[in-house]
Amino acid sequence: MLDRKLILEDPERVRRNCELRGVQVDVSRLVDLEQRRREKLREAEELNRQANATSKSIGKASSPEEREQLKELGRQLREQKEAAQAEHDALEQEIVGLLMQIPNLTHPQAPVGGEEASREVGRGKTPVPTFDFPPRDHVELGALHDMIDFEGGARVAGSGFYFLKNDAVLLDLALQQFATRFLVERGFVPVTTPDVAHSAILQGIGFMPRGPETQIYSIENTDLNLVATAEITLGGLMAGQVLDAEQLPLRMVGISHCFRTEAGAAGRASKGLYRVHQFTKVEMFAFTLPDQSDAMHEELRQWECELFDALEIPYRVIDTATGDLGGPAYRKYDLEAWMPGRGEGGQWGEVTSTSNCTDYQARRLNIRYKIKGEKGTHLVHTLNGTAVAISRALIAIMENNQLADGSIRVPVALQPWVGKEVIEAPRTADEN
RNA sequence: GGAGAGGUGGCUGAGUGGUCGAAAGCGCCUCAUUGCUAAUGAGGUGACCGGGUAAAACCGGUCCGCAGGUUCGAAUCCUGUCCUCUCCGCCA
Numbered sequence: 334m335l336d337r338k339l340i341l342e343d344p345e346r347v348r349r350n351c352e353l354r355g356v357q358v359d360v361s362r363l364v365d366l367e368q369r370r371r372e373k374l375r376e377a378e379e380l381n382r383q384a385n386a387t388s389k390s391i392g393k394a395s396s397p398e399e400r401e402q403l404k405e406l407g408r409q410l411r412e413q414k415e416a417a418q419a420e421h422d423a424l425e426q427e428i429v430g431l432l433m434q435i436p437n438l439t440h441p442q443a444p445v446g447g448e449e450a451s452r453e454v455g456r457g458k459t460p461v462p463t464f465d466f467p468p469r470d471h472v473e474l475g476a477l478h479d480m481i482d483f484e485g486g487a488r489v490a491g492s493g494f495y496f497l498k499n500d501a502v503l504l505d506l507a508l509q510q511f512a513t514r515f516l517v518e519r520g521f522v523p524v525t526t527p528d529v530a531h532s533a534i535l536q537g538i539g540f541m542p543r544g545p546e547t548q549i550y551s552i553e554n555t556d557l558n559l560v561a562t563a564e565i566t567l568g569g570l571m572a573g574q575v576l577d578a579e580q581l582p583l584r585m586v587g588i589s590h591c592f593r594t595e596a597g598a599a600g601r602a603s604k605g606l607y608r609v610h611q612f613t614k615v616e617m618f619a620f621t622l623p624d625q626s627d628a629m630h631e632e633l634r635q636w637e638c639e640l641f642d643a644l645e646i647p648y649r650v651i652d653t654a655t656g657d658l659g660g661p662a663y664r665k666y667d668l669e670a671w672m673p674g675r676g677e678g679g680q681w682g683e684v685t686s687t688s689n690c691t692d693y694q695a696r697r698l699n700i701r702y703k704i705k706g707e708k709g710t711h712l713v714h715t716l717n718g719t720a721v722a723i724s725r726a727l728i729a730i731m732e733n734n735q736l737a738d739g740s741i742r743v744p745v746a747l748q749p750w751v752g753k754e755v756i757e758a759p760r761t762a763d764e765n
Numbered sequence: 766g767g768a769g770a771g772g773u774g775g776c777u778g779a780g781u782g783g784u785c786g787a788a789a790g791c792g793c794c795u796c797a798u799u800g801c802u803a804a805u806g807a808g809g810u811g812a813c814c815g816g817g818u819a820a821a822a823c824c825g826g827u828c829c830g831c832a833g834g835u836u837c838g839a840a841u842c843c844u845g846u847c848c849u850c851u852c853c854g855c856c857a
Binding site: 371374375377378379381382384385387388389392403404405406407408409410411489709710734744 | 783784812813815816825826827836837838853
């Protein structure tokens with residue numbers, strides 16, 4: 334949510350920003366509503382003040398008649414106040430509805446335009462591999478090694494679910510271990526989080542539970558939803574809290590399962606593990622002072638790069654264009670890994686994403702900081718970034734590291750947990 | 766899941782339907798004082814929203830888990846709900 338004061342003071346800036354982001358909102362109507370709301374608020378407060386004063390005077394009334402007169406006056410004032418309040422509340426409701434549609438402001442250096450305007454700003458250390466054999470995709474490799482069972486997943490939970498088996502499980506746990514330890518060594522507080530959260534928390538982070546096009550699974554007869562990312566629970570952890578400025582920046586690394594309905598995603602490039610209803614993710618989250626968030630965003634991007642360099646996965650870094658940013662993001666970088674089995678002859682596929690959400694989430698979740706000795710509180714900035722989304726990292730590892738016989742090299746960084754250098758191809762019948 | 770107790774300011778903890786934003790203590794801040802530390806005395810000390818100001822001061826409103834209700838008036842009475850604690854049961 335944006336600051337209402339800013340919208341009143343510089344509606345033109347907000348309108349231009351909406352245009353940049355490809356969002357249609359009637360900003361001038363919002364300004365008009367907010368001005369009327371403030372007037373109504375003043376009116377209601379004034380009536381309330383008079384009613385309070387009247388109530389106080391009743392106890393001191395000299396005669397029973399005067400007492401009754403004052404009671405009647407009090408009644409009338411309360412009624413008028415309620416009427417003004419109701420008008421105010423109706424305005425407020427409409428304002429919040431509009432406010433929810435307005436995206437965050439945009440970093441001045443973010444590339445302007447639609448998806449095609451997004452800019453490549455870097456490459457990883459590992460080169461895109463060339464194969465002197467036709468490379469298999471991860472679905473084939475998964476079947477060959479009995480590592481991924483999509484049919485079993487479909488039988489138990491439906492299409493879009495899967496079982497990991499054998500070395501895929503060791504790789505899964507190795508990725509979690511590796512990423513978590515890497516970040517703990519760099520000052521992140523490790524956290525495992527609930528996999529469910531209240532609707533208000535989801536909304537605060539910027540997700541819309543229970544809408545017609547929702548990405549979110551919700552639990553019947555409760556206010557709980559399955560989380561789509563630990564960003565939701567890590568941000569929600571501090572909802573309504575006032576942090577000490579001295580504690581900031583606060584870095585956390587959270588592990589959660591992630592559930593996504595992927596409504597409307599059918600038919601898009603989504604073979605195998607690429608677009609699934611459940612996966613495990615190691616997620617970075619940071620709370621910072623306002624003047625720290627740009628630097629923190631660069632830091633999160635750097636950790637993502639170092640992690641994927643260490644995993645020997647070829648990738649490119651994308652500075653996401655304005656039209657492709659989610660509502661809460663002020664700026665967003667994606668890492669896209671090379672996936673040799675994707676499309677015809679390989680494609681880049683998103684494996685991480687890091688966003689600086691400035692105070693947009695903090696305002697809705699009411700997360701503030703206080704400077705010792707100073708009066709008042711201010712909103713923190715929040716940032717998030719993927720450390721490792723297991724399912725997509727698995728695709729990149731399996732497909733990039735395959736050998737001609739279907740064996741898969743295990744990245745050196747993961748070998749301590751997987752316990753082998755190579756996942757050997759099973760011997761075929763005629764080799765025996 | 767069953768039975769009971771409770772949710773009040775940074776913390777502990779009083780609180781009669783109006784004089785309660787709320788006693789007291791702790792903590793914190795300022796000043797005084799004993800050479801320093803420790804101790805003692807005096808005063809001060811909540812958050813949020815709106816207005817106001819160069820910034821303050823200042824003015825109004827809201828807040829006693831949360832949401833409703835009764836009343837001219839609710840921390841106090843009523844209803845619902847969430848959370849915490851204790852005991853029992855169950856369980857990883």
